[in-house]
Amino acid sequence: MRRAFPLIFAILAGCASDPPPEPAWVSEADPGLVALGGTTRVDIEVDWFAMVPPDDVALEGLAVVAKRECPGKVVTIRRDTEIPATRWKSCRGDAIEVALDECRGRQEAADGVAYVHVLYCPVNPWGEAYASNGLCRRLEKPFPHWQIFVFKGTLKSRAILGLGADKIDRSCLVHEFGHALGLVANPEHRFEDGGGHCTDTGCVMTKPKLAAVLANAAMAIATGEIPWDYCVKCCADLERARAMYGRR
Numbered sequence: 648m649r650r651a652f653p654l655i656f657a658i659l660a661g662c663a664s665d666p667p668p669e670p671a672w673v674s675e676a677d678p679g680l681v682a683l684g685g686t687t688r689v690d691i692e693v694d695w696f697a698m699v700p701p702d703d704v705a706l707e708g709l710a711v712v713a714k715r716e717c718p719g720k721v722v723t724i725r726r727d728t729e730i731p732a733t734r735w736k737s738c739r740g741d742a743i744e745v746a747l748d749e750c751r752g753r754q755e756a757a758d759g760v761a762y763v764h765v766l767y768c769p770v771n772p773w774g775e776a777y778a779s780n781g782l783c784r785r786l787e788k789p790f791p792h793w794q795i796f797v798f799k800g801t802l803k804s805r806a807i808l809g810l811g812a813d814k815i816d817r818s819c820l821v822h823e824f825g826h827a828l829g830l831v832a833n834p835e836h837r838f839e840d841g842g843g844h845c846t847d848t849g850c851v852m853t854k855p856k857l858a859a860v861l862a863n864a865a866m867a868i869a870t871g872e873i874p875w876d877y878c879v880k881c882c883a884d885l886e887r888a889r890a891m892y893g894r895r
């Protein structure tokens with residue numbers, strides 16, 4: 648009987664120290680950007696075609712969320728290369744890859760650095776999804792990193808009354824960076840179409856379904872603003888991922 652006490656204690660201690668494993672969606676957050684440790688810097692390079700430069704308010708908004716959601720890392724947002732406007736004319740379809748090779752800053756991974764490349768284009772060069780403001784994709788070459796496109800000519804056409812293109816630029820850039828972070832993977836507040844968008848119409852990670860368009864159009868007309876930050880649930884998802892990576 649006496650020998651049972653250490654066994655019971657061990658079971659109880661085990662229960663207390665080992666939380667149940669997290670569901671798979673938590674791992675969709677990018678550890679290079681989100682997790683404490685591993686990387687020490689986040690290097691965000693911004694390039695643009697000359698007719699569509701980034702707005703200051705957009706880069707400032709990105710800096711706010713990147714510094715908050717990539718804690719413990721030095722976050723750098725660099726305006727790097729302006730590509731001549733004439734270059735765009737010969738830049739259709741896969742030809743954009745050639746232009747990207749000319750302006751891409753980093754060709755090799757750097758130790759401890761998570762690299763994100765942002766490119767401002769007039770419109771979607773692949774001719775798909777003309778209506779979209781931006782795109783975020785994961786590239787494996789020349790080394791694994793995120794690439795974000797902002798289709799500034801498209802989003803400029805959405806400016807209405809008090810809502811300027813700079814505010815739409817900010818929301819678009821922060822939205823696409825949210826996909827790089829790993830949002831939105833939590834089924835509790837994710838649209839079930841697999842697009843990684845938040846059901847909260849006040850969150851920048853929502854998608855332009857009718858309810859969000861109506862809610863945010865009214866806000867835009869009244870205040871000249873639209874949501875540009877992640878909601879409480881999205882931030883909590885990233886914090887949960889950070890805690891999980893910290894236990895590994």
Ligand SMILES: [Zn+2]
Nearest residue numbers: 822826843844
């Ligand atoms: Zn999206």
Ligand SMILES: [Zn+2]
Nearest residue numbers: 845850878881
């Ligand atoms: Zn959200």
